[in-house]
Amino acid sequence: MSFSKLTRRGLIKTSAVAGAGLALPTYLRADAHAGYTNAPTGDTVTLGFNVPQTGSYAEEGLDELRAQELAVQHLNGEGDGGMLNTFSSKALKGNGILGKKVTFVTGDTQTKSDAARASAQSMIQKDGAIMINGGSSSGVAVAVQGLCQDSGIIFMAGLTHSNDTTGKDRKRNGFRHFFNAYMSAAALAPVLKNAYGSERRAYHLTADYTWGWTQQESIAAATEAVGWETVNNVLTPLQATDFSAYLAPIQNSGADVLVLNEYGGDMVNSLTQAVQFGLLDKEVNGKKFEIVVPLYSELMAAGAGPNVQGVIGSMNWNWQLQDEGSKAFTKSFGEKYGRPPSNSAHTCYVQTLLYADACERAGTFNPCGVVEALEGFEFDGMGNGPVLYRADDHQCFKDVLVMKGTENPSNEYDTLEIVEVTPRAQVEYDPDHPMFAGGDLGECNPGA
């Protein structure tokens, strides 16, 4: 082998061509400059808001979208700034994120896992979304969280209440600000004991999917711990229109409490029909019969109308809170849209600001930098008092609200009232708690 024909000039030319050839694919993928998926290259950054715009949760999706739009305005320095004024972190200056103006695209989850994945995929691949936020179902949240993990995108969950989202299905790229079924149960059990006594027999109707199962497991364990007995647990199909066949057997079951582990239209229908069956007028075992709805929502309470009156449940947040952050958000939202925000709107708004703040503090949009900035992050001023984004499972820990249907509503938004703000310490649990076991965050995936 001879190198006699290889000149110095030839070597440089060959190296330059080879180098350009190797670099070309990388150059054509703009995001690869920074080593992560959808790295913003211009003067804007795109967020993807994936909410139910059709289907039975469309009203919740619409409210989430309103809040997300408001968050983008505040990030870009428009409007009154909302919670940016009360947020304990002062990294956000109202000039977008890392100096880039925030834009957004939206997708329709249809409250179906496959449709939600498809719309998130489209926003990531076609629109260059760097973060996905939103949703009103745990099935959707788990599916989209998995997709974001695989794609190297940050997922800031919306309304998802199943233990699994930050339990067995937790992912390093996924974060949940909303509370979960365990926390609802931990907050509710002492209030239920005080209100209805410790010798109660509970009959559960449970939506037959991931959220219903974990909700039932959590509330049954918590109420049994305060002395209640679980008489029966009946799984009901999703979107059942008529619950009469499931409600009728309760009358002679010996139960004196009905726990409705149902959400959305199912909650509205089951509660309405339970009231029609006269359950709340009954007296069993010498006690007044009671109904408990572990997860409340303002929009569902409005759908159930007067049937929610006096019924106890829990919420992540409510516009009636009087801390500065809640007041600022309710004012911004109320003045813009003429109605108070729901708790799903609140969680989406907060999640969007938290993501933006994490980027600012990390100094990058790189998902791994954002993950590092969010893990173990403690903040205040966004409702619910001091909050911790726990590093072990990416679950936010904060105060939980126990609510009751307003007995004498004074206006159309006066459907629920705050019974108790349960302190954070009472709803905390170990990351390896059996109800959350089997999950592994895995490694951060920057994609690209």
Add this chain to the structure above:
Amino acid sequence: MDAILLQIINGLDKGSAYALIALGLTLIFGTLGVVNFAHGALFMIGAFCSVTLQKILTISTISIDETQKDFLGRPLEVKTPIIENWFGPDIGGAIINWSVPLAIVFAIPVMLVIGYVMERGLIKHFYKRPHADQILVTFGLAIVLQEVIKYFYGANPIPTPAPDAFRGSFDFGALLGLDTALAYPYWRLVYFAFSAVIIAAVFAFLQFTTFGMVVRAGMADRETVGLLGIDIDRRFTIMFGIAAAVAGLAGVMYAPINSPNYHMGMDFLVLSFVVVVVGGMGSLPGAVLAGFMLGILQSFASMNEIKAILPGIDQIIIYVVAIIILLTRPRGLMGRKGVMEE
């Protein structure tokens, strides 16, 4: 025993809704030969007639109450229904309270017109097309109708309560001298009685009026009736309107049982088709019989004792029964020879 009794009563009101929808479907199929997938949407529109009348009756004047605050701390806007201003709070309040029964009067002309417009405007153009085309166009129409309702009323269920007089439940246990409670909501009993009246009225109309006789003759042999110089098409169009009104009335009275939402029609549609097929295509008594039978069977399948032996049976019982009946009686329970067989 009491549990069985309760599930029979339970099945009757569910069966009432199935029977009313299936009756309308069969009327349309028997007269016009059209497989109407928009029929569930007519049920839904009926329920929204209740919602609409409630909204009309609660149109309010707004006054500012400085002593109360809204959610932003501004003086509260107090709404007073105009009807209460006109008739006083007692009579006005009672009219609003009875909005669902009053909606029957409101819904009949509305549903007749909707049925007439649907038939003349769209469906008549598909009479000579294959059933697959009819299914596609009526299914598309159903989606359009539900999206229109969603646009105007939103996706959330809208509470539409029954009159206060019918709130609460009736204890069958006490009536029958049983020790156990067998409470059943008053409004569901009203719904069952209402359905029985509507079904009887439709049968009486077909059986005892000249118009009904001609329609029955047309259902049996359309060509011959036409040759006698009778404008059978016009009568069939009117029957479409009546079928729409029957579905609508089923929806009006169902509103207090399930808060109406835009997709409630789809929830009933598939089951109602199964009811029609089990009852026998084109057979009106078959539709009613199958409606009640499947309603009661579905209630029994939801019993905890049954589900403990066969988990999930409540979800599939109707289809299992449909398969068994179609295997043993291919024309359904009371199907006529020659219908859907050419």
